Amino acid sequence: MTTSTSQILDLARKHVSNGAAMASSARLCLDDAERCLAAGNESNARACALRSLSYSVGIFHEDHQRAVILKLGDSDSIARGATESCRHTSR
Numbered sequence: 001m002t003t004s005t006s007q008i009l010d011l012a013r014k015h016v017s018n019g020a021a022m023a024s025s026a027r028l029c030l031d032d033a034e035r036c037l038a039a040g041n042e043s044n045a046r047a048c049a050l051r052s053l054s055y056s057v058g059i060f061h062e063d064h065q066r067a068v069i070l071k072l073g074d075s076d077s078i079a080r081g082a083t084e085s086c087r088h089t090s091r
Contacts, residue, residue, distance in 0.1 A: 004070040005042045005049075009033060011063045012049040015056040026055035046071050 009030075016030050017023070033048035050071055053064045 001037065002042060004073060005037070005046050008046050008049045008053075008067045008070050009037070011067050012052040012056070015063065016052060018056055020056045022055040026052045029055060 029052035
C-alpha cells in the first residue's frame with residue numbers, strides 16, 4: 001500500500017464515526033475502500049475513502065482537502081482519473 005493510500009484511509013477512519021448527518025454513507029464508502037484495498041485495488045480504495053470523507057466532514061474540511069491533495073499527488077490516480085469509482089455511488 002502506498003503512503004498516500006494509507007494517509008487517505010487514515011483520514012477517513014478518523015472521521016467516519018463523528019456523528020455526521022451522512023454517517024451511514026460515510027461508513028458504506030469506507031467499507032468499500034477497505035474491500036478495494038483488500039482486493040489490491042488501491043486506486044478505487046482512495047476514491048472510496050475520499051467519498052467517505054466528503055460524507056463525514058464535507059468537501060471544504062481541512063482533512064478532505066488534504067486527502068484531495070494526496071490523491072492528486074499520486075501519479076497512478078492522475079493517469080486513471082475518471083475510471084476510479086466508489087461502488088456506493090451506484091447503489
